[in-house]
Amino acid sequence: MEEGTSFLFAGVSFNRKKFAVDFSRFQKKKESEKTIEDLSFLEIAKPEAEQEEEEEEEPVVPVKKRKRKAEVSEPVEGISVFKTSKSAKAAKKEIEKPLIERSEQKKKLNKQLERDSLLRKDHNIHVSGNNIPSPLENFSELSSRYGCESYLLRNLAELGFKEPTPIQRQTIPVLLSGRECFACAPTGSGKTLAFVCPMLMKLKHASKDGIRAVILCPTRELADQTTRECKKMAKGNKFYIKLMTKELARNSDFSKRPCDILISTPLRLRLAIRKKKVDLSRVEYLVLDESDKLFELGLLKQIDSVVKACSNPSIIRSLFSATLPDFVEELARTIMHDAVRVIIGRKNTASKTIKQKLVFAGSEEGKLLALRQSFAESLNPPVLIFVQSKERAKELYGELLFENIRVSAIHSDLSQTQRENAVDDFRAGKTWVLIATDVIARGMDFKGVNCVINYDFPDSAAAYIHRIGRCGRAGRSGEAITFYTEADIPYLRNIANVMSASGCEVPSWAMALRKQKWKKHRPGRESISTQPKDEQESTNKKKKKDEQESTNKKKKRKMSKNRAIVGARELSLVDSSKT
Numbered sequence: 001m002e003e004g005t006s007f008l009f010a011g012v013s014f015n016r017k018k019f020a021v022d023f024s025r026f027q028k029k030k031e032s033e034k035t036i037e038d039l040s041f042l043e044i045a046k047p048e049a050e051q052e053e054e055e056e057e058e059p060v061v062p063v064k065k066r067k068r069k070a071e072v073s074e075p076v077e078g079i080s081v082f083k084t085s086k087s088a089k090a091a092k093k094e095i096e097k098p099l100i101e102r103s104e105q106k107k108k109l110n111k112q113l114e115r116d117s118l119l120r121k122d123h124n125i126h127v128s129g130n131n132i133p134s135p136l137e138n139f140s141e142l143s144s145r146y147g148c149e150s151y152l153l154r155n156l157a158e159l160g161f162k163e164p165t166p167i168q169r170q171t172i173p174v175l176l177s178g179r180e181c182f183a184c185a186p187t188g189s190g191k192t193l194a195f196v197c198p199m200l201m202k203l204k205h206a207s208k209d210g211i212r213a214v215i216l217c218p219t220r221e222l223a224d225q226t227t228r229e230c231k232k233m234a235k236g237n238k239f240y241i242k243l244m245t246k247e248l249a250r251n252s253d254f255s256k257r258p259c260d261i262l263i264s265t266p267l268r269l270r271l272a273i274r275k276k277k278v279d280l281s282r283v284e285y286l287v288l289d290e291s292d293k294l295f296e297l298g299l300l301k302q303i304d305s306v307v308k309a310c311s312n313p314s315i316i317r318s319l320f321s322a323t324l325p326d327f328v329e330e331l332a333r334t335i336m337h338d339a340v341r342v343i344i345g346r347k348n349t350a351s352k353t354i355k356q357k358l359v360f361a362g363s364e365e366g367k368l369l370a371l372r373q374s375f376a377e378s379l380n381p382p383v384l385i386f387v388q389s390k391e392r393a394k395e396l397y398g399e400l401l402f403e404n405i406r407v408s409a410i411h412s413d414l415s416q417t418q419r420e421n422a423v424d425d426f427r428a429g430k431t432w433v434l435i436a437t438d439v440i441a442r443g444m445d446f447k448g449v450n451c452v453i454n455y456d457f458p459d460s461a462a463a464y465i466h467r468i469g470r471c472g473r474a475g476r477s478g479e480a481i482t483f484y485t486e487a488d489i490p491y492l493r494n495i496a497n498v499m500s501a502s503g504c505e506v507p508s509w510a511m512a513l514r515k516q517k518w519k520k521h522r523p524g525r526e527s528i529s530t531q532p533k534d535e536q537e538s539t540n541k542k543k544k545k546d547e548q549e550s551t552n553k554k555k556k557r558k559m560s561k562n563r564a565i566v567g568a569r570e571l572s573l574v575d576s577s578k579t
C-alpha cells in the first residue's frame with residue numbers, strides 16, 4: 001500500500017468520474033467475478049439478525065441416513081454388480097470400515113457440539129462465524145487442550161481466579177486457534193485476561209526478535225493498568241513487557257531494546273512510528289482494547305497508522321469492548337479475516353450487578369445540595385464522581401475539600417505524576433472520593449468502588465455504561481446514581497433504555513420520552529458553587545485575572561531564558577572564533 005493511504009478507508013476516495021473510462025474496463029471483469037466476491041462478503045458480513053443467533057454449524061446428516069446414502073451410492077461406483085462374489089464382500093467391508101469410523105467421529109462431533117451449545121447457553125455466550133472452537137469448561141483445559149505452561153496456571157490460582165468468566169471461556173480458545181475476533185462483554189467481566197492469557201500462551205517465551213504483540217488502549221491510565229495486569233499474568237516467565245511512555249516514544253530506539261509485548265495509547269505509538277523508533281512489521285498479535293473509543297474520529301487516524309505499520313500478513317487482530325456499535329463492527333470487518341464474533345449477554349448493556357438510580361436535581365445548585373445530603377446520610381466510600389469537564393472537576397473538588405471530605409480529582413490539566421497519584425491514592429484508600437472526567441471512565445479497575453455518581457449527565461449511552469461500570473466489577477454489587485436537570489431530560493430516554501435492559505426500575509414517563517440519536521450531550525452548565533451569584537462573578541473575574549498574570553509571567557520568564565541562551569551561544573561563537 002502507498003505511503004499515506006488509509007488502511008481503514010482504503011478505496012473510499014477513488015474518483016470514479018475522473019477515471020470513468022478505465023473504470024468501465026474493469027467493471028465487466030468485476031461483474032463476472034461478482035458471485036465469488038459476494039460469497040466471501042456474506043461469509044464475513046452477515047446481517048445483524050443472523051449474527052445474534054447461536055453459532056451456525058455445518059448441518060450434520062444423521063448417521064443412519066448417511067449409511068443408507070452410502071449403500072445407495074454403491075451401484076454408481078460399480079461395486080455391487082456382483083453382490084455375492086467374495087471380492088465384492090471384501091470390498092464392501094473395506095468401504096464400511098471407514099464409514100463406521102466416520103459415523104463414530106460424527107457422533108462424537110455431535111455430542112461435542114451439543115455440549116458447546118449448552119455451555120454457551122449457561123453462560124449467555126452468543127457467537128457467530130465459521131468453525132468456532134469449543135468454549136472452556138475450566139482453566140485446566142488450558143493445559144489439556146492447549147498445553148498451557150504451568151507458570152500461567154499458577155498465576156491464575158494465585159490471583160484467585162477459579163473459573164474463567166464467560167468472555168474468557170470463548171475468546172481464549174478462539175484466539176488460541178489463531179482466529180481473529182471481536183468481542184463485547186459487560187464492564188468488569190474480565191476482558192483483559194481474555195486477551196492477555198492467549199497472547200502469553202502463543203508467544204511462549206521471551207525473545208529479542210522485535211515487538212511481537214501490541215495492545216492499544218485509549219488512555220494512559222488504562223495502558224498503565226493493562227501493563228501491570230500483563231506483568232502479573234506473566235510472572236515466572238521473563239517476557240519483555242513495555243509500557244510506551246512519552247519519553248520512550250520520543251527517544252528510545254526499540255530496535256535496540258528487547259520487547260515482546262508493547263502497550264501504548266495510539267497517540268504515543270504513532271509518534272514512535274513517525275520517528276521510526278519502532279518496527280511493527282513482526283507483530284503477531286494486535287489488540288484494540290475499548291475498540292469503539294479507539295474507532296472514534298479523534299483517534300481513527302492514529303489507529304489507522306498503527307494497523308498499517310503492523311504489516312505481518314499472519315497477524316491476529318482482536319477487538320474488545322463493553323460497547324460495540326454497529327459502525328465499529330463494520331469498520332472492523334474491513335480489516336479482519338474470518339473473524340469470530342463473541343457477545344456476552346446483550347450487546348451494549350450495563351452490568352447486571354449495578355443498582356441504577358435516576359435523581360432529579362432541578363438545577364446545578366440542587367445537584368450540590370443532593371450530593372451533600374447523600375454524603376451526610378449514607379456516604380459509602382469509595383465513591384467515584386463523574387463531571388463533564390476539567391473546569392467542573394476543579395470546582396467540585398474545591399467545594400468538597402471545603403467540607404473536609406477526603407477527596408481528590410483527576411483530569412487532563414494535571415501532570416502525569418499528579419494523575420498517577422490521584423489514582424494510586426484512591427486505590428490505596430487514602431482518598432474516599434475521586435472526582436473525574438471521562439478520562440478514567442473506561443477500563444479502569446478500581447476494586448471495591450461502591451458507588452458511582454454521575455454528577456453531570458453522561459454525554460452518551462456508551463459513556464453511561466462505561467462510567468457506571470467502574471463499580472459492580474467481577475461479580476460484586478455496586479450502585480450508580482445519575483443526577484439530571486431540565487436540560488438533560490431530552491436525553492433521558494437513552495439512559496432509561498440501558499437501565500431497563502439491565503432490569504432496573506425506570507419511571508414509565510422516562511421510557512415514553514422520544515428517542516434521541518446517540519449524539520454527544522454536553523450542555524453549558526452554571527459553575528459548581530455555593531457562593532451567591534454576584535460573589536461568584538467577582539471570584540471568577542479575580543481568577544481570570546490571576547490566570548492571565550501567571551501566563552504573562554511565564555511568557556516573560558521564557559523570553560528572558562531564550563535571550564540568555566542566544567546570548568550564551570553568541571558568546572561561545574565569539575570564544576571559538578578567538579581560538
Ligand SMILES: Nc1ncnc2c1ncn2[C@@H]1O[C@H](COP(=O)(O)OP(=O)(O)OP(=O)(O)O)[C@@H](O)[C@H]1O
Pocket residue numbers: 160161162163164165168185186187188189190191192193321322442443444445447469473474
Ligand atoms: N476468571 C476470573 N475470576 C475472577 N476474577 C476475575 C477473573 N478474570 C478477571 N477477574 C477480575 O475481574 C476484574 C475486572 O476485570 P477487567 O478489568 O479485565 O474487566 P473488563 O471486562 O476489561 O472491564 P471494562 O469493560 O471496564 O474494561 C479485575 O479485577 C480482574 O482481576
